[in-house]
Amino acid sequence: MRYTVSKYRYQLGTRVYQFRTLAEVMAKASPLRSGDQLAGVSAHSAEERVVAQMVLADLPLKVFLEEPLIPYENDEITRLIVDEHDAKAFVDIAHLTVGDFRNWLLQETTTCIELEKVRAGITPEMAAAVSKIMKNQDLILVAKKCRVITQFRNTIGLSGHLSTRLQPNHPTDDVNGIAASLFDGLMYGNGDAVLGINPATDSVSQAVKLMKLMDEVIQHYEIPTQSCVLTHVTNTIEAIALGAPVDLVFQSIGGTEATNSGFGVNLNVLSEAYDAALSLNRGTVGNNVMYFETGQGSALSANGHHGVDQQTCEARAYAVARKFNPLLVNTVVGFIGPEYLFDGKQIIRAGLEDHFCGKLLGLPMGCDICYTNHAYADQNDMDNLLTLLSAAECSFIMGIPGSDDIMLNYQTTSFHDALYARQLFGLRPAPEFDTWLKEIGISPSDGQSQLSDQLAEPFAQPLKQLQEAS
Template identity: 60%
Template sequence: MSWTATVGGHSYRFGGLRDLLAKASPPRSGDVLAGCAASSAAERVAARTALADLPLTHFLDEPVVDPDTDDVTRLILDTHDAEAFAPVRSLTVGGLRDRLLAWDTDAATLSALAPGLTPEMVAAVAKLCRVADLVGIAAKTRVVTGFRTTVGLPGRLATRLQPNHPTDDPVGITASLVDGLLHGSGDAVVGINPATDRPATVRALLELIDDARQRIDAPVQSCVLTHVTTTLDLLAEGAPIDLVFQSVAGTQAANRGFGVTLDQLSEAREAALALERGIVGNQVMYFETGQGSALSADAHHGVGGPVDQQTLEARAYAVCRAFDPLLVNTVVGFIGPEYLYDGKQILRAGLEDHFCGKLLGVPMGVDVCYTNHAEADADDMDTLLVTLATAGCSFVICVPGGDDVMLAYQSLSFTDVLGVRQVLGLRPAPEFESWLASVGLLDDAGRVPPLDPGALPALTSGLGR
């Protein structure tokens, strides 16, 4: 099927759904690289005009990636909930946007709707939204998950404490871990990107975090971000694994590039669930995604040509959703300027990812980050952080000083999150907040105060034994 729309006296033709979605996307360097971007602002407006009038049911009839060759498409179609879709079945994409923005559309309505929406539907709506729309709709969408802490509650902003080290040195990692905990970080997860994927190193890091957790009696969950096959082997050996991690993408070919299959994810989830290490819940999966991952793997082709990177990113959330995760985050500016060129594109992508994930019922966080060769800076990240916090983002990632010395990119610092929590009246996860109070890390107003170096709380003595 094709569509034609006229703007400024000129008619534009779009040769299929993937072409229409791509041309309707905001400007994005990755789509230019893939050869699917709109050639002008006028063509983009024409595509959005046609997209707004497209019935939602069309997305069920025309997959953007062939289900005969792609297990992600089959997963999307097989798990679509027709009953949940029924209240919006008669709407167009523009009509769905209006419904989502309506004042009487609340969190309960959006939660009930999530199983009836496909990734392509929510990606299409995102393309019609301004930044204020992305924030407003996401802010009233709630996805709550739990393991040892509860993540995603209203009025809360959790963090992943990321104590990476370029040589996986346990002393350096412990120093970063203590620094983060003293700043009230780590209630979403303590997550380490190991410098090496050697099983012995991964196990040692898992044991380091688990030992620290038990010494200070902190309600945190740990994760070493190794490949799922390594995790499966370590699960069989009895390693102290809380969460199973894996990077995933929106096509079967891209996931093949990550060396992962849906069957492997299912096997790992079942093995982790059997450990029953959670307290307030037992959601054991942690996924990372990012716009451009399919393109970078040359796995972005759909039915008739390339699929835009935002639509493929939304499809990755369908993979995540199928495994009932505790945490999902997009590493929004990590891949580089070939995919998101500058601060404006990173800002837009981060808000789109958060919006799409939450609408699909995924517990979304964001790594607010950029690489040093992108046209972006800390001011851009401050803008994205405050906007995401306003939009109800479940968690963000923090590293010492905002500079990840192992992965060589810029993220948020611990104090960045303390600042936005104070400005917007946000709090940590409730179980973690109670622990902070118990070790003297909250003042009478419930804030993490500046530390007195001569009087560190019981936390450090617990780790020093």
């Protein structure tokens, strides 16, 4: 077959494919996913998808600076991306096409040093574009090359380490239930990324109560980790004003102004929260104070995607995240449901894309390897994604009792899953946390934990009450 190309036009044999805009090329070059089909932006056939990928591969990276997918005047995230683009960092790759960029990323001579040098010159759209013409193994290999290190009370993102968020959610925010989950997770060496609770009741008073609970455990037992209540950012700002022990500020974010408006935030609100958290100066080894969560499909569900495909919208959210130097960024990959990622195959691909794009852009990417109960996926699919992300040196994963979040009603990774990944790849928790585990008498390296009477003490009464209640 022979093809010719003009701007976004390919003739393949006797058939002509004409794409109207860069956004259409990007959308139709995306691997198949239900969210793009729902939005009406996906390729109509496998052939059209391949043609769009061929068009995309031949486009110069500069086109993404010349043709914003969402107009500059209509969207503050576009303005953020354009205004903060580092032209000097872009120089070394400015001559490349998207296809050339893929080849450059995969070269053995392109190391973490070269990647860090050009990082600020890569826009989210460039990262999304190159990911669309990469195989899964490409996404894994390049993501592993990227090194992103952040610090608060410990160091996250070092090579040879895998951290976990200990997620002790409870459907009624029962202190006994939360305490039991904290105890269980710590015994399995979980919790070095963060002790992070999604409150069942999203109020300032409840958030402060949970903040104090986790802070008491961390401070009394000198655990080198940080806590976070995943309440709305405005609640956290108010909690800081009340003198609550806030370590990390949480917020869900999206890749368009309209999406973030749906979350009740904008860049000014996030800046206010960032400055407030920095003023507390609670970190001991660093001061990365933000925790963001994202997920493909959020822009479409908020009707804020502007005709842009869901994976590109997701990558644009990473521009928001990197403005605020976060400790953690978590793509909650299968949480929204099969309307956006239909089955295990789509969830796995999306998780690898998000992790690759985030790390390429300089973010400490973790992944909530998860699915909802009505998705066409199961725990074996999650095992596969967990293994692939561990090979790619994902910064952190989730740790939930039995892999079943009984408050949010979705399936994710368990405390045991972290032990599997660490044992399989020879990974350790964050070094400061690892030292603490050994000192306290917990040894997760061989998959076994030794109960420390000292650590068990604060949980003894809650556990006793739970046993009596049952």
